[in-house]
Amino acid sequence: MPSKPAPDRERRYSISELAAEFEISTRTIRFYEEKGLISPRRSGGNQRYYDKRDRARLKLILRGKRFGYSLEEIAEMIGMADVDLDEAGQIRRSLAYGETKLAEIRQRMDELRLLEQDILSVKARLIARLEQLERGGAKVGRGRQGK
Amino acid sequence: MPSKPAPDRERRYSISELAAEFEISTRTIRFYEEKGLISPRRSGGNQRYYDKRDRARLKLILRGKRFGYSLEEIAEMIGMADVDLDEAGQIRRSLAYGETKLAEIRQRMDELRLLEQDILSVKARLIARLEQLERGGAKVGRGRQGK
DNA sequence: GTTACAGTTTACGTTAACGTCATTTTTCGC
DNA sequence: GCGAAAAATGACGTTAACGTAAACTGTAAC
Incomplete structure (x- = not known):
C-alpha cells in the first residue's frame, strides 16, 4: 500500500488566464476575492494562482450571476459548498x-x-x-x- | 351582426395595487415608466391607471429581472413585444x-x-x-x- | 542585467436601480 | 365641502458591482 497517492501536479491558472477564458476583467476576479467568494493561493512573489477548484468556483459565481443572484446570495450558496x-x-x-x-x-x-x-x-x-x-x-x- | 363587440369594461389597477401585488414599491413602477418599459394611461386628474396588458408587462419585467437581465435588455425584449x-x-x-x-x-x-x-x-x-x-x-x- | 509585460495594492470614479424626503394635487368617505 | 389617504413630481441619496488610473513589484525573454 503506497503511503501517498501522489498530489498529481495540478494545473495552475494565472489571473489573466481565467479572465480571458471567462471574458471578465482581472479586476472583477480580484473583486470577487475581496468579497470572499474565492481565495486563491499565492505563489512566491505574492502572485495569485488558481487551481481546478477555484476555476469551478468562478464558473459557479458567473452562472449564479446570469440568474440574477447578487454576489451576496452567491456567497451564501458557496458558503454551503465550502x-x-x-x-x-x-x-x-x-x-x-x-x-x-x-x-x-x-x-x-x-x-x-x-x-x-x-x-x-x-x-x-x-x-x-x-x-x-x-x-x-x-x-x-x-x-x-x-x- | 352587432356593430361593435362592446369594449368589455376592462379591469383597472392603481399603482399601489400593482405595487402590493408584486411586492415592489410604487417608485419602482414609476421608474420603469421613466425608462420606457411601461406606459400606463392617465385618468382625469393625471393619475396613472394600468390595464391587463400593463400588468402582464410588469410581470414580464420582473420575470426578466429574476433571470439577471438588465432593464435595458428587457426594454429590447419588450420593444419586440410592443x-x-x-x-x-x-x-x-x-x-x-x-x-x-x-x-x-x-x-x-x-x-x-x-x-x-x-x-x-x-x-x-x-x-x-x-x-x-x-x-x-x-x-x-x-x-x-x-x- | 535590463526591458517589457503581467501582477499587486490603493484609491477614487461610474452606472444601474432604485430609496427617501419634501411639496403639491387628486381622490374618496362622510 | 372637508380631512385623510393616495398619487404626482422633483431632487438628492445610496448601494452593488465593477472601471480606471497611479505607483510599485515580480517574472520571463533575451
Missing part, C-alpha cells in the same frame, strides 16, 4: 439549505418555461398580423408608443 | 429577434440544469461525509477558509 466539512450538525444545516436552493432552482425552471410561452405567444400574434398584412388587410392596434 | 404592428418588414425583424431570445432562454434552461447538478453533487459529498462521521471516521479536508 463548509469544508466540520461538524455533523453543520453539515445537516447545509443540506437543508441546499434543499431550499434546489426548490428555488426548480421554480426558476418553471418560470423560464413561462417566459418562453410569453415570447411564443407574441410570436404567434406577430405571425398572424403578418399574414393579415399579406392578404391586404389594414387594421390599427392601440397605437400607444413608449418612446 | 412593435404595435406597423410594417411587415418591422415584424419580420422582430420575429428574428424573438428567435434569438428563444435560443437564449433554452440555453438558460440547460444552465439551470447544470446548476442543479452542481448543487446535487455538493449534496452527495456532504451526505457521504456525514455517513463517514457517523461511522466514527475523522479526516480533514484542505481547510482553506474564505473568511
Whole structure:
C-alpha cells in the first residue's frame, strides 16, 4: 500500500488566464476575492494562482450571476459548498439549505418555461398580423408608443 | 351582426395595487415608466391607471429581472413585444429577434440544469461525509477558509 | 542585467436601480 | 365641502458591482 497517492501536479491558472477564458476583467476576479467568494493561493512573489477548484468556483459565481443572484446570495450558496466539512450538525444545516436552493432552482425552471410561452405567444400574434398584412388587410392596434 | 363587440369594461389597477401585488414599491413602477418599459394611461386628474396588458408587462419585467437581465435588455425584449404592428418588414425583424431570445432562454434552461447538478453533487459529498462521521471516521479536508 | 509585460495594492470614479424626503394635487368617505 | 389617504413630481441619496488610473513589484525573454 503506497503511503501517498501522489498530489498529481495540478494545473495552475494565472489571473489573466481565467479572465480571458471567462471574458471578465482581472479586476472583477480580484473583486470577487475581496468579497470572499474565492481565495486563491499565492505563489512566491505574492502572485495569485488558481487551481481546478477555484476555476469551478468562478464558473459557479458567473452562472449564479446570469440568474440574477447578487454576489451576496452567491456567497451564501458557496458558503454551503465550502463548509469544508466540520461538524455533523453543520453539515445537516447545509443540506437543508441546499434543499431550499434546489426548490428555488426548480421554480426558476418553471418560470423560464413561462417566459418562453410569453415570447411564443407574441410570436404567434406577430405571425398572424403578418399574414393579415399579406392578404391586404389594414387594421390599427392601440397605437400607444413608449418612446 | 352587432356593430361593435362592446369594449368589455376592462379591469383597472392603481399603482399601489400593482405595487402590493408584486411586492415592489410604487417608485419602482414609476421608474420603469421613466425608462420606457411601461406606459400606463392617465385618468382625469393625471393619475396613472394600468390595464391587463400593463400588468402582464410588469410581470414580464420582473420575470426578466429574476433571470439577471438588465432593464435595458428587457426594454429590447419588450420593444419586440410592443412593435404595435406597423410594417411587415418591422415584424419580420422582430420575429428574428424573438428567435434569438428563444435560443437564449433554452440555453438558460440547460444552465439551470447544470446548476442543479452542481448543487446535487455538493449534496452527495456532504451526505457521504456525514455517513463517514457517523461511522466514527475523522479526516480533514484542505481547510482553506474564505473568511 | 535590463526591458517589457503581467501582477499587486490603493484609491477614487461610474452606472444601474432604485430609496427617501419634501411639496403639491387628486381622490374618496362622510 | 372637508380631512385623510393616495398619487404626482422633483431632487438628492445610496448601494452593488465593477472601471480606471497611479505607483510599485515580480517574472520571463533575451
